[in-house]
Every structure is written in structure tokens, then in C-alpha cells.
Amino acid sequence: MSFGLDGLLHSFFFCGGSSTGSPNDPVSLRHYLLSERNIGSRLDGKVILAEAANQLYRDSSYKDLITYEEDIAKISRVILLIAESAGSLAELGAFSSSAQIKKKLSVLMQQKYYAAESFVRFGPIERLQQEDEKRVAFFPWRVNGNGRVIKSSVKSHVPEIVKFINERISEVPETFQFGVELNKDSRDFAVVLWLAGVAQAISAERISEYAKTLGYQISRSRVLDCFYCMKLAGWMDQCPYSGSTYLIKKSKADIVDRFAFKEGSSLKDAGRWLALTQAAIKHETGLSTPLLRTVMEMRNE
Structure with a gap:
């Protein structure tokens, strides 16, 4: 990745x-x-x-x-x-x-x-x-x-x-390879930011659960610590809505340049995969249209 x-x-x-x-x-x-x-x-x-x-x-x-x-x-x-x-x-x-x-x-x-x-x-x-x-x-x-x-x-x-x-x-490179040992210190942040972007609005607990499903271990407290650092950088923010607080990615840009589910292969239609994933997350978590509209407004601020 x-x-x-x-x-x-x-x-x-x-x-x-x-x-x-x-x-x-x-x-x-x-x-x-x-x-x-x-x-x-x-x-x-x-x-x-x-x-x-x-x-x-x-x-x-x-x-x-x-x-x-x-x-x-x-x-x-x-x-x-x-x-x-x-x-x-x-x-x-x-x-x-x-x-x-x-x-x-x-x-x-x-x-x-x-x-x-x-x-x-x-x-x-x-x-x-x-x-x-x-x-x-x-x-x-x-x-x-x-x-x-x-x-x-x-x-x-x-x-x-x-x-x-x-x-x-x-002098700092614009990209980094997720699997490279030299970049291991940035992996927690990359996973949290990526999943927040894919989900559009997500809780710290969900990020931890989804990361585990993908084979990456990160605790809820670690997710929140990463979030506070990235909020400081202007990359993420909190969206309090109804009775919950969601983590969101501020930038609309996709931070992942390339990814695949199998080593050596490439995902040919990343846009379609993202749309299907977002629809599945929305269905599973019950994200409402007004909530997602609020998130979009926060991103545009």
C-alpha cells in the first residue's frame, strides 16, 4: 500500500x-x-x-x-x-x-x-x-x-x-510505502486516517475493529491518540452528532495512491471498491444522510 x-x-x-x-x-x-x-x-x-x-x-x-x-x-x-x-x-x-x-x-x-x-x-x-x-x-x-x-x-x-x-x-518525501520497515512509525496514523476517510464518519471503536479485520492491531486508545495528533495537524476533526462523536478526515483527497488485496496484484477499479465499501459501512453502522451532509459541510469549512 x-x-x-x-x-x-x-x-x-x-x-x-x-x-x-x-x-x-x-x-x-x-x-x-x-x-x-x-x-x-x-x-x-x-x-x-x-x-x-x-x-x-x-x-x-x-x-x-x-x-x-x-x-x-x-x-x-x-x-x-x-x-x-x-x-x-x-x-x-x-x-x-x-x-x-x-x-x-x-x-x-x-x-x-x-x-x-x-x-x-x-x-x-x-x-x-x-x-x-x-x-x-x-x-x-x-x-x-x-x-x-x-x-x-x-x-x-x-x-x-x-x-x-x-x-x-x-526535503521530506510526499509518499511512503506502508510495508517498508523504515516507515513503521507512521503506520498507525495511516490506518486511522485511511479508515476515517473510507468510512466518512466513524467511531474510534469501529476503526479498531475494522483494522483488526484487516489484520492490523490497534487499540481504541491508540486510535484516539493518533487522532489528537492529526487534529493538531489539521488532518482530522471530531463531529459530534446526535448522541455520538465521530472521527472524520478533513481532506477530501484520497491519501492512498495504490493498494491491493493480494501481493503483486493491483486493484483495477479503486473508485468502485471505495463506493461499495462506503455503502456497506453506511448500512452496517446506520450512518444517516443528514450526518454525512454535516460531515461534508465540516470538510468544506
Whole structure:
């Protein structure tokens, strides 16, 4: 099975200093880039903020924040960290020690620390550079005595920062093969997203049941954890209707490029198979026409 991601919003996880406060008085480079320079509109992907992730984390069954962020990393094209505060340096240490997160991690750092004799510079930053020098970018922004970003020191470098981020996003492949061992970390998400798209509206319990029928084991709690990550990315949403809550895929595009029921064969009429499957699921689960109309309206928002 081959999954194509070009029909989905590209997303990247943006971490760093605080992003709250007045846009005219940026408390961090991340705050300045997001609030005053509005770089989100120039990036080839949806910005996922750590603050938003923390809100959804409380609704999930994850036992710790690092495991949750590892899962976010699996569906993010890039994790961008601006090393600019005590909290972001702690994140750098945690991210660098996680194989899942580190392989997608890119870092922005002040140019003045390029040759600084510090554990951060010649520890996690050096290791990341040795793996791929392009994943660390140094820029000469400065902060004043109150820790505020001096806007004039970074304003002219914003286009290069945007270019750096977009280049990292573009390096991630658009598709992945389900059965390839290298892609095993993404399988849970692919199954949940695919079944939600096929069914149009479905409960977490049903996804677990249908996956088991297909020979893939995934628990209800794991389905929901995957859902919360993909909701953050803008790929899925909840549709509360009547006395139930359904999971839906936001994009109308089919994420599966190719699939077959037997190895080495191909499904000649995928459109007909999808229509028959949707009709069978609708009949089995009692999905009403008003519900499906509501789902379509949510997708169009």
C-alpha cells in the first residue's frame, strides 16, 4: 500500500521561546516571526505550536509529554526549534535524545554562539550538524537587557529564515510505502486516517475493529491518540452528532495512491471498491444522510 501525503496539509512543529504577549513587544524570536512578521503565510506548511499541542495533550491518554511529541514528530515534516530560552534549551536536550524526534529536528541559533564553548553548542548542536549541516542555521539576531528581541537585528534576515524552513519542509518525501520497515512509525496514523476517510464518519471503536479485520492491531486508545495528533495537524476533526462523536478526515483527497488485496496484484477499479465499501459501512453502522451532509459541510469549512 502506498500513501500519498500531497493531498494533506504539510505541517511543522514550531518550538522555542514564548509566543504570548503584545505583537509590538516580542518576547522571543519565535514570537516576533509569528506575530509581527506573520511568517506562517509564507511557509509551505501549517504551523503547529507547542502551546496548542499541550492543550490537546490533556485530552489524550499519553502518559508523558515526550511520547506525545514523538508522535507529533511522526506526522510533522519538520520540527523547528529556536534555541533561545531556558525552556527551549531543555527541549533541545530532550529532542536530541529521542531518535523519533531528532531525525526531523532543525534548529535556529544565535550566530554569537557558533564558536561558544558550551555543552549546548558542542553537544546536541554539534551532533545534529555532523548528521546534516543544513539542519542548523545561525542568524545574528540580538536581544536587549530585558530579553526582548531587537527587531532591527533580525528584520533583514526573515526572508532567509523562511527559505531555510521551506527547504527543510521540501526535503521530506510526499509518499511512503506502508510495508517498508523504515516507515513503521507512521503506520498507525495511516490506518486511522485511511479508515476515517473510507468510512466518512466513524467511531474510534469501529476503526479498531475494522483494522483488526484487516489484520492490523490497534487499540481504541491508540486510535484516539493518533487522532489528537492529526487534529493538531489539521488532518482530522471530531463531529459530534446526535448522541455520538465521530472521527472524520478533513481532506477530501484520497491519501492512498495504490493498494491491493493480494501481493503483486493491483486493484483495477479503486473508485468502485471505495463506493461499495462506503455503502456497506453506511448500512452496517446506520450512518444517516443528514450526518454525512454535516460531515461534508465540516470538510468544506
